[in-house]
Amino acid sequence: xxxxxxxxxxxxxxxxxxxxxxxxxxxxxxxxxxxxxxxxxxxxxxxxxxxxxxxxxxxxxxxxxxxxxxxxxxxxxxxxxxxxxxxxxxxxxxxxxxxxxxxxxxxxxxxxxxxxxxxxxxxxxxxxxxxxxxxxxxxxxxxxxxxxxxxxxxxxxxxxxxxxxxxxxxxxxxxxxxxxxxxxxxxxxxxxxxxxxxxxxxxxxxxxxxxxxxxxxxxxxxxxxxxxxxxxxxxxxxxxxxxxxxxxxxxxxxxxxxxxxxxxxxxxxxxxxxxxxxxxxxxxxxxxxxxxxxxxxxxxxxxxxxxxxxxxxxxxxxxxxxxxxxxxxxxxxxxxxxxxxxxxxxx
Amino acid sequence: xxxxxxxxxxxxxxxxxxxxxxxxxxxxxxxxxxxxxxxxxxxxxxxxxxxxxxxxxxxxxxxxxxxxxxxxxxxxxxxxxxxxxxxxxxxxxxxxxxxxxxxxxxxxxxxxxxxxxxxxxxxxxxxxxxxxxxxxxxxxxxxxxxxxxxxxxxxxxxxxxxxxxxxxxxxxxxxxxxxxxxxxxxxxxxxxxxxxxxxxxxxxxxxxxxxxxxxxxxxxxxxxxxxxxxxxxxxxxxxxxxxxxxxxxxxxxxxxxxxxxxx
Numbered sequence: 001x002x003x004x005x006x007x008x009x010x011x012x013x014x015x016x017x018x019x020x021x022x023x024x025x026x027x028x029x030x031x032x033x034x035x036x037x038x039x040x041x042x043x044x045x046x047x048x049x050x051x052x053x054x055x056x057x058x059x060x061x062x063x064x065x066x067x068x069x070x071x072x073x074x075x076x077x078x079x080x081x082x083x084x085x086x087x088x089x090x091x092x093x094x095x096x097x098x099x100x101x102x103x104x105x106x107x108x109x110x111x112x113x114x115x116x117x118x119x120x121x122x123x124x125x126x127x128x129x130x131x132x133x134x135x136x137x138x139x140x141x142x143x144x145x146x147x148x149x150x151x152x153x154x155x156x157x158x159x160x161x162x163x164x165x166x167x168x169x170x171x172x173x174x175x176x177x178x179x180x181x182x183x184x185x186x187x188x189x190x191x192x193x194x195x196x197x198x199x200x201x202x203x204x205x206x207x208x209x210x211x212x213x214x215x216x217x218x219x220x221x222x223x224x225x226x227x228x229x230x231x232x233x234x235x236x237x238x239x240x241x242x243x244x245x246x247x248x249x250x251x252x253x254x255x256x257x258x259x260x261x262x263x264x265x266x267x268x269x270x271x272x273x274x275x276x277x278x279x280x281x282x283x284x285x286x287x288x289x290x291x292x293x294x295x296x297x298x299x300x301x302x303x304x305x306x307x308x309x310x311x312x313x314x315x316x317x318x319x320x321x322x323x324x325x326x327x328x329x330x331x332x333x334x335x336x337x338x339x340x341x342x343x344x345x346x347x
Numbered sequence: 348x349x350x351x352x353x354x355x356x357x358x359x360x361x362x363x364x365x366x367x368x369x370x371x372x373x374x375x376x377x378x379x380x381x382x383x384x385x386x387x388x389x390x391x392x393x394x395x396x397x398x399x400x401x402x403x404x405x406x407x408x409x410x411x412x413x414x415x416x417x418x419x420x421x422x423x424x425x426x427x428x429x430x431x432x433x434x435x436x437x438x439x440x441x442x443x444x445x446x447x448x449x450x451x452x453x454x455x456x457x458x459x460x461x462x463x464x465x466x467x468x469x470x471x472x473x474x475x476x477x478x479x480x481x482x483x484x485x486x487x488x489x490x491x492x493x494x495x496x497x498x499x500x501x502x503x504x505x506x507x508x509x510x511x512x513x514x515x516x517x518x519x520x521x522x523x524x525x526x527x528x529x530x531x532x533x534x535x536x537x538x539x540x541x542x543x544x545x546x547x548x549x550x551x552x553x554x555x556x557x558x559x560x561x562x563x564x565x566x567x568x569x570x571x572x573x574x575x576x577x578x579x580x581x582x583x584x585x586x587x588x589x590x591x592x593x594x595x596x597x598x599x600x601x602x603x604x605x606x607x608x609x610x
Contacts (some may be wrong), residue, residue, distance in 0.1 A: 074437065077437075077440075077441050079437050079605070080605070081437075099438060100445035102441055102444075103443040105441070107437075109437060112437065112438055114442075116361055117361075118361040118364045118365075119360055119364075120488045123357055123360065126353065131442055131443065132443065150458065266596050
């Protein structure tokens with residue numbers, strides 16, 4: 001019988017990462033005390049997660065900031081040493097075989113670049129070709145593909161630091177695919193980009209996955225990325241996997257719910273939110289049809305379950321009875337999906 | 348190997364972008380040498396020889412030492428520290444390369460431009476402006492060999508300091524301390540001949556002497572021969588081996604404490 005490591009390109013079992021952080025004190029005197037402090041606290045960034053990936057699949061890792069997505073990726077790429085559990089990537093233990101593992105993987109950290117900041121991007125491609133020992137013909141063929149997909153040649157002579165974020169991200173993704181790795185890790189590849197560039201990047205990723213059968217792990221907190229790219233979704237919260245499976249089941253939540261976000265002229269009324277919740281609850285009596293909450297930015301958000309009550313009804317009721325100042329309607333956010341899962345939406 | 352050469356090529360091109368940096372450093376180096384000229388002139392006064400060295404010998408020694416010091420300055424320790432603080436070290440660690448060799452090849456650009464834009468013009472100024480007499484012969488060949496070894500030594504020391512900064516997350520203090528220790532104990536600021544005996548004894552067994560004293564002696568001493576040159580090079584190679592082994596053992600330790608903030 002073949003072991004898991006032979007069947008799956010990535011196998012993760014009970015993976016844990018703990019960080020030791022100095023408890024910092026406040027103020028100047030606190031800073032001086034910190035000089036001699038041994039007061040550490042341990043935080044658990046990744047808390048015993050297990051999963052394995054099939055060859056050629058695109059898996060979306062979703063979760064709020066600080067959920068442990070990036071830390072997981074850093075352990076899979078050999079940058080960080082796990083505190084506990086096991087990881088194998090293409091049969092190798094990443095931290096112990098960092099350089100060897102690096103040959104078979106490609107990585108894009110959305111908030112960083114592996115391109116030479118001061119040089120035209122073509123120079124970075126050339127060096128990467130040499131570092132990964134890509135044969136000439138393969139390099140030419142690969143570049144031709146990229147050129148067909150996103151017209152990369154136009155950017156060849158552009159200095160990386162003069163690129164827009166979207167152009168740079170395209171180049172970084174191209175750079176990660178250059179040596180035709182078996183597995184690609186994309187950490188927030190669409191962060192901070194506008195819709196048209198996001199679409200372009202999603203198309204590029206999909207095409208490369210189709211052409212090369214590359215296994216792709218994608219982390220994001222943009223649900224739309226996942227909907228465009230993945231069939232399988234892994235939802236992580238506080239270092240644990242709370243859902244791993246078909247996107248379709250999660251989509252039913254994503255599709256049914258939308259968020260109505262509002263600001264009001266008079267927000268000083270005490271217990272405004274419970275009052276609003278009570279009023280809406282009486283108005284739209286189906287259980288769980290509307291959920292009122294307050295966001296960090298001061299907006300009031302009303303999550304509407306649209307198969308029970310129509311968004312228009314809620315909107316018109318609220319605007320008729322309350323001094324609404326501003327309105328936004330948004331797709332449900334990752335945080336709300338997670339809350340729904342905790343509340344049992346998938347069971 | 349080709350990959351590291353490619354890295355070096357990029358590092359040269361990337362450094363040329365910041366050419367103003369080199370021209371200002373050139374100005375600073377020449378100014379520093381001028382100050383040393385007057386300082387040592389004042390120290391010598393009417394004396395012909397101090398500790399067996401003439402004013403010309405001493406001035407040439409310290410002037411060349413400080414030129415080499417500037418030439419070797421690649422700030423690899425600073426670079427390593429910042430890569431830990433801002434987390435960009437991940438970009439290096441995801442490459443199928445040896446971290447130490449990667450850092451070395453990425454500093455070649457600094458070394459080369461330091462040599463061409465700072466060191467060579469400074470030497471021209473030394474010869475033309477200060478009438479320095481550099482003995483010319485087989486010593487030049489050994490001097491260049493010895494200088495290459497000095498650079499590797501200097502790089503490895505900076506690399507170790509960089510690794511220490513993985514733990515401390517700050518570099519200014521340790522890097523400056525390292526610079527001062529190197530400058531003094533290597534005989535770069537004051538030739539080792541001027542040291543009191545006990546300090547001379549300490550300096551003799553430390554690796555810093557291998558960085559400046561050895562190449563300078565090969566270049567400037569007229570009464571030593573090829574055997575002495577070889578002995579000097581051997582001393583350098585010994586220290587490089589020891590420090591490289593230590594730095595690689597330490598790297599395995601240091602990389603474990605990396606937490607990689609953000610992103």
